[in-house]
Amino acid sequence: MRASLFSVVAFLLLTGAANAQASLDGVLDPVRAKYALPAIAAAVVKEGKLLAVGVVGVRVVDTDIAATIEDRFHLGSDTKAMTATLAGMMVEEGKLRWNSTIGEVLGQDLPALRPKFAAITLAQLLSHTSGISPDNDEIGKLYFSADAYEYSLTQWRLRMIGAWGSKHDPSFPAAGKFQYANLGYITAGAMIEKVSGKPWERLIYERIYAPLGLSTAGIGAQATFGLYDAPVGHRTDDKGKVTPQPWGEPADLPASLGPAGLAHMSVKDFAAWAAWNAGEGKRGPALVRPETLKLLHTPVVEMQIKDPKPGTPKSGAYALGWGLSKFDWTEKPILTHNGSNGMNFASVEVDPDHDLALVVLINIAGPNADKASLEVMKTLYETYVK
Template identity: 85%
Template sequence: MSNLTAPARAQASLDATLDPIRVKYALPALAAAVVKEGKLVAVGAVGVRVAGTNMAVTVDDRFHLGSDTKAMTATLAAMMVEEGKLRWNSTIGEVLGADLPNLKPKFAAITLKELLSHTSGIPSDNDEIGKLYFSADAYDHPLPQWRLHMIQAWGSKHDPSFPASGKFHYANLGYITAGAMIEKAAGEPWERLMYERIYEPLGLKTAGLGAQATFGLYDAPVGHRIDDKGKLTPFPWGEPADLPSSLGPAGLAHMSIKDFATWAGWNASEGKRGQELIKPETLKLLHTPVVEMEIKDPKPGTPKSGAYALGWGVSKFAWTDKPILTHNGSNGLNFASIEVDVDHDLAIVVTSNIAGPNVDKASLEVMKTLYETYVK
């Protein structure tokens, strides 16, 4: 399938590899990049920004990363820990209790590490949590205040769904809560911290938050929804184009495939190359498994199997000889996937402007092809 035979070739085009896969799975657009030993060795982007048009995507176009944002939130948390502003065992009650009276005691006892490893007992998104996300009242509050409101609304009524026993339960509300703890410790909104502490130091010039296209312009691959008959509907701007902004710490980053690869490559070096956002030993801790996962029906954005670290899944694929770092992300309209093999200092990222089972299959096919080509 791939005509790539020389991994050392500088920035080989992946277009010829990607386009047959894009067509096979009927995707509007598909992009991928490979970083080996800190160098961008291959990159490509094929398809269109909007289905039914001839607006071709480019390797500099912004794609939505969904839950792949979680590793960035975990990195911000690690910065707060290194600076002595938080501890891994800091509890919700310790950090936010003064702002959030009447939290259930067991909820208040949840730690930062439990939130970041999805072992807090906070459930996955359900109808009650969804009503908090999509409440019209959110527009009456700044984002940090609304995040506190959501935590108060849930935590004053609900204990964790299980005691601290090492169980895995994927929880976006848990990452929103961790984001609020980070905001309290730093004295700045999570959104500013993303720019100041991750995007700018790593030189991620295309990186932003929320829907990837500028309002009123088709200057990025816009998200699409597919109906039962296979019809694609683009959602370019405004509220329908992304999840509510309060979910930022759980999954609202966007950036080009090249910048996504830069982030992945920085992780592949375990912090020993380039900008030192956190100490190498701290980054290694973020990459270290905390809990075993067993996901029967994984949703987009949820790691498939294996273990979960802090913002990262740790899974073995059929084409890897051991578990590697991985995560998927989706806001229901877009898709992003990342693989990081620290032993081979190799990172692969894949993005598309549609969600669903077809893009998941396409991503795995791309990952397998590129991993087998470039791991040598």
């Protein structure tokens, strides 16, 4: 496998010199077959230029509907960096501060919040240092409550925050302050909605998708209802049976989780977003000032990774919407994040020192998707960091 990959890489380097974009299909197809994936896409952007891109496989397992370069894939928690960027915009506009508290912003709407919960800051929410619990059964009941259908998304986010924050104080794991909390990002999204006067869903279109020209970007399940017009997510049961989940409620997490992880877009658009971050404000559009973007990328808290998989980091840090980890193939920690709604997998690596962005997208989740992504990332990083 490695020998064949390196042969393909050599071909990429030769053809890439003559062509604007090299095809990654030859790298991706053996990986797709090795890990039995429906589809996999990847792209490389360096110094703002798309150097290589590819997609192989099918939109729906057991069909011959080929995935294409323009197809939309689900990003999962890679959406969090976009929510953090929206927060940065609100800070620059004077509508929020990094130390604005939940109580200051949402207290009038949620007067019953416990004082310690109300004292959590925006920066703590975005760095997963708020002490809000990771997803558990109680939080899951809020996400999937039938009552959500009686309210707008903005209203329901407030009701979820109030239901949790009126009963629970912040609590931290014994290992340290880092505790990954989707409800924390929902809360940050609600704070952004309150001070902007607009739903998070409108803001991400107006303030990120449109300025960056992300024409395929959207929110929620990636396929149009009733059509197989994108690589749909696939769920794997305990016996290994793979079932497509193309539309409706089973195809994604509840819509109220938008700020925590419901974006979708094509591999080229995802790469464009990653490349904008790799440029650290050197290239337009000026969504936020360079110093704000630098702050979003700056480590806030160390995190320990239990039982890391071979080749994956044993430790790292979390910034605001981004993790930072040193891989076996990197000289030092780089920006990275994974995302999954349980049916799709997305991974991004950003190395500002080399102005390099790598993305991998897969329409199934689980250990094989993770391994496949790491294998592709390693090959591409070693090829294009020159």
